[in-house]
Amino acid sequence: xxxxxxxxxxxxxxxxxxxxxxxxxxxxxxxxxxxxxxxxxxxxxxxxxxxxxxxxxxxxxxxxxxxxxxxxxxxxxxxxxxxxxxxxxxxxxxxxxxxxxxxxxxxxxxxxxxxxxxxxxxxxxxxxxxxxxxxxxxxxxxxxxxxxxxxxxxxxxxxxxxxxxxxxxxxxxxxxxxxxxxxxxxxxxxxxxxxxxxxxxxxxxxxxxxxxxxxxxxxxxxxxxxxxxxxxxxxxxxxxxxxxxxxxxxxxxxxxxxxxxxxxxxxxxxxxxxxxxxxxxxxxxxxxxxxxxxxxxxxxxxxxxxxxxxxxxxxxx
Numbered sequence: 001x002x003x004x005x006x007x008x009x010x011x012x013x014x015x016x017x018x019x020x021x022x023x024x025x026x027x028x029x030x031x032x033x034x035x036x037x038x039x040x041x042x043x044x045x046x047x048x049x050x051x052x053x054x055x056x057x058x059x060x061x062x063x064x065x066x067x068x069x070x071x072x073x074x075x076x077x078x079x080x081x082x083x084x085x086x087x088x089x090x091x092x093x094x095x096x097x098x099x100x101x102x103x104x105x106x107x108x109x110x111x112x113x114x115x116x117x118x119x120x121x122x123x124x125x126x127x128x129x130x131x132x133x134x135x136x137x138x139x140x141x142x143x144x145x146x147x148x149x150x151x152x153x154x155x156x157x158x159x160x161x162x163x164x165x166x167x168x169x170x171x172x173x174x175x176x177x178x179x180x181x182x183x184x185x186x187x188x189x190x191x192x193x194x195x196x197x198x199x200x201x202x203x204x205x206x207x208x209x210x211x212x213x214x215x216x217x218x219x220x221x222x223x224x225x226x227x228x229x230x231x232x233x234x235x236x237x238x239x240x241x242x243x244x245x246x247x248x249x250x251x252x253x254x255x256x257x258x259x260x261x262x263x264x265x266x267x268x269x270x271x272x273x274x275x276x277x278x279x280x281x282x283x284x285x286x287x288x289x290x291x292x293x294x295x296x297x298x299x300x301x302x303x304x305x306x307x308x309x310x311x312x313x314x315x316x317x
Contacts, residue, residue: 025229026070026072026229027059027071027072027073027138027139028055028058028059028065028070028071029069029070029071030069030224030232031055031065031209031211031224031232032055032176033176033208033226033227034073034176035170035174035175035176035208036170036176036207036209036226036227037167037170037176037177037178037179037206037207037208037209038177038178038179038207038208038209038210039145039178039179039180039197039204039206039210039211040178040180040210040211040212040213041181041182041183041194041196041197041210041211041212041213042183042214043182043183043185043213043214043215046213046214046215047213047220047237047239047249048143048144048180048213049081049083049084049143049144050092050239050249051066052079052141052143052180053079053089053096053141054096054249055139055141055178056079056093056109056139056141057077057093057096057097057100057102057107057109058071058074059074059075059077059138060074060075060077060107060108060109061074061097061100061106062074063100066237066249066250066251067250067251068235068251073138074108074138075108075137075138075139076108076109076110076135076136076137076138077108077109077110077141078110078111078132078135078137078139078140078141078175079109079110079111079112079140079141079142080111080112080114080117080141080142081143082116082117082144082147082148083143083144083147084143089111090104092247093107093109095244095245095246096246096247096248098245098246099246099247099248110135110137112128114127117142117147117148118149119148119149119162119165119166120148120149120150120151120158120161120162125165128169129169129173132173132175133173136173136175137175138175138176139176139177139178140169140175140176140177140178141178141180142177142178142179143179144179144180144181144182145179145180145181145182145203146181146182146198148162149162153198153199153200153203154199155200156200156201156202159199159200159202160200163202163203163206166179167206181197181199182197182198183196183197183198183212183214184196184197193210193212193214193223193225194207194210194212194225207225207227208226208227208228209225209226209227210224210226211224212225213237216284217285219236220236220237220238220239221234221235221236221237221287222234222235222236222237223287223289231289233289234288234289235251235253235287236252236253236287237249237250237251237252238250238252263288263292263293263296264296264299264300264305266286267282267286267293267306267313268300268305268306268315270282270285270286271306271313271314272315274315276312276313277312277313278311278312278313279293279294279297279312279313281312282297282313297313
């Protein structure tokens with residue numbers, strides 16, 4: 001059978017594809033790629049919503065996210081917070097804006113006020129699609145994923161269909177999509193952050209940019225991963241609420257630059273107390289990615305400063 005023109009897939013020569021030099025790379029530098037879909041993942045009460053709103057405020061106003069990460073091309077933002085009263089949404093955004101010296105009138109954030117949004121139902125999918133088409137936001141924040149559907153998150157087929165809708169929204173309307181999502185309560189120690197997300201593994205695989213928040217020894221740690229860019233160095237965050245009128249998230253330390261010490265010195269200081277620590281325990285305490293920690297451990301072992309035992313790493317005196 002000879003196919004008609006409508007049955008032929010669109011094709012271009014490779015030279016006609018956009019190059020990295022011409023393509024916009026970041027929505028929020030180091031944290032979120034331009035037009036990316038993905039998740040902010042973490043356990044309950046890990047400030048996921050605060051981070052999502054911080055990013056929303058930055059994209060809407062062109063001010064640095066967390067006071068650190070630049071926004072090259074600001075634009076309108078659309079948010080839906082299923083678990084927060086509208087008054088609370090305003091108070092959070094207004095407080096962060098006040099901290100940055102911004103007037104709320106200057107903030108190009110639009111809030112979906114519908115009491116329920118179910119993206120497993122065609123009616124609400126159509127309504128969201130049309131809203132995004134009309135407003136043309138740079139960023140769409142949906143928080144949390146579990147309140148946006150009635151499907152079984154462990155059923156790969158149902159999850160894939162929902163994520164497919166969001167991917168189509170991103171591609172056809174040019175909007176970055178940020179989902180806030182929970183990690184599993186029983187996620188094993190040492191499991192990669194994305195693999196600890198609740199539900200089907202498709203949720204992790206879906207992300208072009210993913211951010212993860214976790215607590216380790218009373219510290220809040222932010223890490224990232226990207227499909228087409230290097231991960232940013234993890235940082236320590238704090239929800240600063242000394243003045244309730246300006247509550248905001250803030251970067252308080254770079255884990256690999258505590259008091260000017262290098263990573264190898266930090267490892268030695270942890271092990272100098274005589275405790276034998278596994279690589280997982282060291283990584284959690286130092287909030288450093290696995291590759292960098294591995295290089296530091298290898299260097300210290302070659303220098304005869306530490307040794308590996310069946311129970312973990314120990315300091316050699």
